[in-house]
Amino acid sequence: xxxxxxPSTPAGVPDFSVEPTMVxxxxxxxxxxxxxxxxxxGKPTLKWFIALVIAASLFGxxxxxxxxxxxxxxxxxxxxxxxxxxxxxxNFVFWIGIGHAGTLISAILFLFRQxxxxxxxxxxxxxxxxxxxxxGLFPLFHTGRPWLPLYLFPYPNKHAVWVNFMSPxxxxxxxxxxxxxxxxxxxxxxxxxxxATLRDRAVGKDFISRFRKTVFSVVSLGWRFSNRHWRHxxxxxxxxxxxxxxxxLSVHTIVSFDFAVSGLPGWHTxxxxxxxxAGAIFSGFAMVVTVLVFIRYxxxxxxxxxxxxxxxxxxxxLLTGSLxxxxxxxxxxxxxxxxxxxxxxTFINRAFGPYAWAYWIMISCNVISPQLxxxxxxxxxxxxxxxxSIFVNIGMWFERYVITVTSLTREFLPSSWGWxxxxxxxxxxxxxxxxxxxxxxxxxxxxxxVVSIAEIKAVTDQAKPTHHHDAHGQAHxxxxxxxxxAPDASGTPALGGAH
Numbered sequence: 128x129x130x131x132x133x134p135s136t137p138a139g140v141p142d143f144s145v146e147p148t149m150v151x152x153x154x155x156x157x158x159x160x161x162x163x164x165x166x167x168x169g170k171p172t173l174k175w176f177i178a179l180v181i182a183a184s185l186f187g188x189x190x191x192x193x194x195x196x197x198x199x200x201x202x203x204x205x206x207x208x209x210x211x212x213x214x215x216x217x218n219f220v221f222w223i224g225i226g227h228a229g230t231l232i233s234a235i236l237f238l239f240r241q242x243x244x245x246x247x248x249x250x251x252x253x254x255x256x257x258x259x260x261x262x263g264l265f266p267l268f269h270t271g272r273p274w275l276p277l278y279l280f281p282y283p284n285k286h287a288v289w290v291n292f293m294s295p296x297x298x299x300x301x302x303x304x305x306x307x308x309x310x311x312x313x314x315x316x317x318x319x320x321x322x323a324t325l326r327d328r329a330v331g332k333d334f335i336s337r338f339r340k341t342v343f344s345v346v347s348l349g350w351r352f353s354n355r356h357w358r359h360x361x362x363x364x365x366x367x368x369x370x371x372x373x374x375x376l377s378v379h380t381i382v383s384f385d386f387a388v389s390g391l392p393g394w395h396t397x398x399x400x401x402x403x404x405a406g407a408i409f410s411g412f413a414m415v416v417t418v419l420v421f422i423r424y425x426x427x428x429x430x431x432x433x434x435x436x437x438x439x440x441x442x443x444x445l446l447t448g449s450l451x452x453x454x455x456x457x458x459x460x461x462x463x464x465x466x467x468x469x470x471x472x473t474f475i476n477r478a479f480g481p482y483a484w485a486y487w488i489m490i491s492c493n494v495i496s497p498q499l500x501x502x503x504x505x506x507x508x509x510x511x512x513x514x515x516s517i518f519v520n521i522g523m524w525f526e527r528y529v530i531t532v533t534s535l536t537r538e539f540l541p542s543s544w545g546w547x548x549x550x551x552x553x554x555x556x557x558x559x560x561x562x563x564x565x566x567x568x569x570x571x572x573x574x575x576x577v578v579s580i581a582e583i584k585a586v587t588d589q590a591k592p593t594h595h596h597d598a599h600g601q602a603h604x605x606x607x608x609x610x611x612x613a614p615d616a617s618g619t620p621a622l623g624g625a626h
Contacts, residue, residue, distance in 0.1 A: 189559020228411025492522025
């Protein structure tokens with residue numbers, strides 16, 4: 128089979144009639160199914176167990192922190208007056224931002240028919256679910272009454288108690304719950320064909336195989352790879368992508384309203400909605416790169432999650448990082464241009480006040496480090512992109528910390544100024560939230576396909592409509608199975624290019 132990796136004419140002009148290769152090594156459909164199914168069907172490795180024990184231990188630290196908070200109350204946190212919002216809200220905004228890349232990769236890039244997303248969309252969708260789960264716990268406990276969550280929803284009750292529809296905190300409840308629900312359906316819809324593939328592969332007579340077949344039979348919803356099923360599937364997937372797209376913009380916009388609709392210096396600004404959305408995509412893509420660097424090596428998927436795909440993600444990190452840096456500069460410009468002395472002091476205090484160390488960590492990680500991606504060599508260096516992605520996530524957490532804490536510690540009246548120090552429980556919840564995220568991630572990569580089997584087959588050389596003929600008229604690269612393998616259990620249809 129001719130691999131159309133960098134096709135060009137004899138004159139050196141790119142041949143745009145040949146689609147570029149999204150999956151390297153030209154694997155057969157059977158090989159793709161085997162590679163993606165191997166971690167699920169095989170025994171867990173020692174490395175996976177060690178990683179799970181570490182992540183689960185950190186998760187246990189978070190559960191202990193929540194237990195202490197539940198029993199003794201939020202007084203165990205470092206929150207005080209005037210810093211009534213602190214680590215919990217910082218963590219909430221951070222994790223909501225992490226989840227944004229999944230929806231952007233799955234929905235928006237799908238609508239724009241960006242086929243390079245096919246190898247990473249599944250994990251990005253799962254990451255969205257796990258990140259929103261991590262985020263949702265913080266405002267729930269921040270209410271001080273986590274056992275009364277129904278009061279956050281408007282419903283008729285005998286006390287005639289209704290939520291304040293003018294509060295952005297109530298908007299958060301609607302936005303985040305809608306985002307989580309749509310993302311969950313979107314993620315599950317994409318999993319159905321792959322569950323059916325795993326169901327058909329469970330042919331053993333032992334208890335584990337029969338149990339696996341039963342489970343996958345239930346969750347695959349009777350999928351039979353018929354043309355009718357595929358048509359309905361692609362229609363539903365398209366509708367869910369269309370529903371998810373405005374959520375990418377609306378959710379973090381509403382989260383930014385938590386700050387922007389207040390009258391507090393440093394918060395009361397109209398730049399927050401686009402600034403928060405750009406930052407959310409920025410941090411979300413960085414987290415996807417962080418985890419995919421490990422996944423592609425551990426599960427031998429370098430030919431599916433290629434360096435070209437990671438490079439495209441790094442370009443988006445560079446773009447959104449530059450937008451975030453522009454927003455940082457515009458905040459200072461707006462404060463100066465407004466002529467408001469309190470606003471001007473707030474931003475000077477951020478950069479040179481008692482929390483200047485946090486501000487310059489934010490600038491170094493979010494603005495300076497991504498600029499290395501202007502170099503193609505550095506942009507394609509896997510170790511370097513891993514390090515920068517870590518820096519970006521550190522910087523984005525400190526961004527939320529700087530926005531929240533510096534504006535609250537020093538507002539209008541110097542007599543009301545204060546200071547904030549996190550407690551051990553705050554640190555337990557912060558570190559433990561990463562344990563929760565990675566625990567769910569490790570369970571996902573072991574028990575579910577981390578790459579969409581059906582979607583990745585749709586961008587292989589065999590699935591492309593491009594044909595090449597050698598001197599003997601032998602066709603290469605069409606729809607046929609040039610590797611000699613018949614279609615395997617996944618039954619990927621010829622129309623797969625649409626999905």
